[in-house]
Amino acid sequence: MSAKTTSITYAIRPATLGDAPALQRHCFSTQSLEEVTDYLRWCLRQRAQRRVFRLVAEVGGEAVANAQLTLRGPVAEIGSLVVAEAYRGHGIGTALITTLTDIARQHGAQSLEMGVQAHDERVLALYTRLGFVPHHRVESRLVPGGRVLYLRRAIGGDELQQQ
Ligand SMILES: CC(C)(COP(=O)(O)OP(=O)(O)OC[C@H]1O[C@@H](n2cnc3c(N)ncnc32)[C@H](O)[C@@H]1OP(=O)(O)O)[C@@H](O)C(=O)NCCC(=O)NCCS
Known part of the structure; x- marks a missing residue:
């Protein structure tokens, strides 16, 4: 491309x-x-x-x-962006x-996941624009703020049921 x-x-x-x-x-x-x-x-x-x-x-x-992209069965993850x-x-x-x-x-894959530091508003805005919505949070001592917010987007056939 x-x-x-x-x-x-x-x-x-x-x-x-x-x-x-x-x-x-x-x-x-x-x-x-x-x-x-x-x-x-x-x-x-x-x-x-x-x-x-x-x-x-x-x-x-x-x-x-x-x-x-890491493939893990039905949920794939985008990282290192x-x-x-x-x-x-x-x-x-x-x-x-x-x-x-x-x-x-x-x-x-049926769903796609991305982790973001919860306070990063511009990055969140980009992912929201691309159809990702908040899904779950994970505590992590490796990131400033101590928390990663995972966003998800359904990418298979029946998008609403797969979130
Ligand atoms: C987030 C990132 C990958 C976006 O890449 P990009 O090529 O600038 O993105 P695009 O041009 O497709 O989209 C631009 C949008 O990205 C978001 N964005 C976040 N940080 C940005 C930055 N520093 N500069 C430009 N856009 C940024 C904004 O929503 C922006 O839209 P806006 O201009 O309307 O505010 C890039 O800014 C980056 O590498 N940031 C540092 C690393 C990082 O935070 N990675 C994400 C980890 S979850």
Whole structure:
């Protein structure tokens, strides 16, 4: 998939191991290149078994955004959604979510879940616009505020019954 916005052209494609340096630089600068590479390698192994699908958005030959889908039976989860700061607000986050939604649907998932730090109003606004609604909360000492809000969206046939 490729798209043009007012100022940038990007392409959404599956991640490859060669994306690690650009992803570390643009999206995961608090992690080392080794950490980013190791996790990417793990994702690609899971991809071979159709459990994890990791996508990047490429601009000018460099991966500047990342998101992944984890398949777990009827409920799939989108995680690690990051768009490099300089490229936000151009529809890349929306395109990544839309593409992963299609992949989840093709693999038989009935619902799609995303976790968000409950106080992040702009991120919440984006997900609400895409049809996600609050589903449950999980306490976590790993995030500021200590709580992750999980949002869900039904993506199968009978959308209301599957929420
Ligand atoms: C959230 C995020 C992935 C959105 O990506 P994006 O490419 O900017 O999203 P889109 O262009 O498709 O949509 C823009 C919408 O995203 C939301 N948004 C959240 N944070 C934003 C930011 N810093 N800049 C721009 N949009 C942001 C807003 O709802 C915005 O709509 P608005 O312009 O009407 O306020 C991106 O801002 C990001 O990487 N943020 C930091 C990491 C993060 O919070 N990830 C989500 C974890 S749950």
